[in-house]
Amino acid sequence: MCLTNNVTLVNLMVSSRNTTKIGSCKKLEGSIYVLSVFISVKGCEWDNNSAQQMYNLLFQAENWLTQQARRYGKSITFENGGYGADGSVFANRYVNLTTARSGNLHPYFDEVMRTIGYQDMAQFYDWTKNQKGADNSLILFFFNTDDRSFAYSATSGMMSYDPHKFNSEYAVIYRAMSGYMSDAGVIAHEILHLFGAWDMYPSEYLTKEQSDTAARMYPRSIMIQGQNIAQREIDEVNAWLVGLGPEKNYFRWFQSATAYGAEYEVDSEFDDDEITSPQEYDEECYDDDENGEEGAYEEEGEYEEEEEEEDLEDFECFSATIGGPDSGQCSYISICDEDVYSDEDEDDLENVEIVFTGKKFISADEADNEIVCENGNSAEIETLEKGERYAFGTSTGYYGYIVIEDGKMGKSSSELEVTIYYTESDEDEE
Numbered sequence: 030m031c032l033t034n035n036v037t038l039v040n041l042m043v044s045s046r047n048t049t050k051i052g053s054c055k056k057l058e059g060s061i062y063v064l065s066v067f068i069s070v071k072g073c074e075w076d077n078n079s080a081q082q083m084y085n086l087l088f089q090a091e092n093w094l095t096q097q098a099r100r101y102g103k104s105i106t107f108e109n110g111g112y113g114a115d116g117s118v119f120a121n122r123y124v125n126l127t128t129a130r131s132g133n134l135h136p137y138f139d140e141v142m143r144t145i146g147y148q149d150m151a152q153f154y155d156w157t158k159n160q161k162g163a164d165n166s167l168i169l170f171f172f173n174t175d176d177r178s179f180a181y182s183a184t185s186g187m188m189s190y191d192p193h194k195f196n197s198e199y200a201v202i203y204r205a206m207s208g209y210m211s212d213a214g215v216i217a218h219e220i221l222h223l224f225g226a227w228d229m230y231p232s233e234y235l236t237k238e239q240s241d242t243a244a245r246m247y248p249r250s251i252m253i254q255g256q257n258i259a260q261r262e263i264d265e266v267n268a269w270l271v272g273l274g275p276e277k278n279y280f281r282w283f284q285s286a287t288a289y290g291a292e293y294e295v296d297s298e299f300d301d302d303e304i305t306s307p308q309e310y311d312e313e314c315y316d317d318d319e320n321g322e323e324g325a326y327e328e329e330g331e332y333e334e335e336e337e338e339e340d341l342e343d344f345e346c347f348s349a350t351i352g353g354p355d356s357g358q359c360s361y362i363s364i365c366d367e368d369v370y371s372d373e374d375e376d377d378l379e380n381v382e383i384v385f386t387g388k389k390f391i392s393a394d395e396a397d398n399e400i401v402c403e404n405g406n407s408a409e410i411e412t413l414e415k416g417e418r419y420a421f422g423t424s425t426g427y428y429g430y431i432v433i434e435d436g437k438m439g440k441s442s443s444e445l446e447v448t449i450y451y452t453e454s455d456e457d458e459e
């Protein structure tokens with residue numbers, strides 16, 4: 030839901046080597062002034078009830094953003110102002126993504142700002158800095174209708190940027206999209222765009238490969254989808270983009286070719302060949318570990334508190350197909366061999382640590398198969414997210430996660446696709 034369009038790229042001052050942001054949303058840090066402007070258009074006016082619903086979602090989004098920032102060890106605070114909840118702010122025409130794509134909407138929104146007492150958006154920005162002392166500010170324009178919300182960010186080449194003419198970043202939020210009430214996740218998603226976040230879902234800007242990898246590495250990213258905000262998180266790539274976390278080598282691999290507009294010329298030192306893919310990075314990462322170097326996450330004590338949030342890309346992994354409830358047989362998983370066996374593979378069962386019965390994961394020593402049961406291996410398996418994600422530790426010194434990628438636990442199916450992430454345990458098993 031981001032707007033990257035044909036608005037001319039006049040003076041893009043962002044170097045893609047440097048995430049210091051231009052515009053009114055610089056870094057997700059410090060104080061953030063949020064102005065909500067409820068624009069009534071003939072036939073879709075706001076009233077206090079409907080506007081209050083949107084305020085509730087906004088406050089939910091702000092709380093969520095505050096918690097997410099805390100996860101990365103950063104503190105943010107919000108101050109809110111608003112106009113038009115009672116239907117008093119009128120515009121003579123309606124705008125949406127289509128009108129935004131076919132023309133510059135800044136004059137339209139400057140005009141709306143005039144009706145509520147600012148000269149324009151730029152003056153609002155100056156006011157938040159000088160009068161409010163805000164580190165960041167943004168405007169949310171709400172429409173009481175069904176359409177696709179979008180954001181005008183000054184980082185992503187989405188708009189012409191002239192610091193003297195335009196520097197106030199804003200998002201346009203519709204009360205509903207495709208018949209569903211917008212939720213807090215939509216608002217948080219658009220606000221993150223203003224701070225520089227990239228969409229992580231398949232779009233004209235993200236290749237299939239990039240979005241598939243993002244979905245595998247960051248299944249809970251709010252930049253993939255915003256519904257059920259409590260289940261979502263700011264992934265580490267976007268955490269870096271919005272200024273919450275450090276950069277890792279492979280982050281720019283996710284940068285869409287058009288994220289900065291036309292514009293490798295903007296930053297000619299930035300060369301495609303330098304981009305490390307997440308896969309390549311895994312290998313480098315392991316070389317580092319063998320040399321005894323610690324990962325970058327050492328600095329982030331706060332982040333490490335949540336064990337479930339451990340970064341899967343720090344693990345080795347392999348994919349496998351295991352028999353579901355309808356397969357009528359067990360699947361024998363060997364982390365050591367990076368392989369999955371069946372009853373027929375008698376010679377290979379010595380290294381099996383985990384068994385999938387078709388319904389659940391159990392330890393090798395609980396298996397009905399004699400070879401597996403007596404091979405001396407065992408494992409502990411814990412359910413993290415029912416039907417989706419399991420954590421394990423084995424007597425052979427591995428720990429990691431089993432992620433169900435395709436197929437449903439507990440539903441009738443003959444197979445499940447899984448990715449098994451693992452690493453060697455730090456603890457001495459002796």
Ligand SMILES: [Zn+2]
Binds near residue numbers: 031222227
């Ligand atoms: Zn988006």
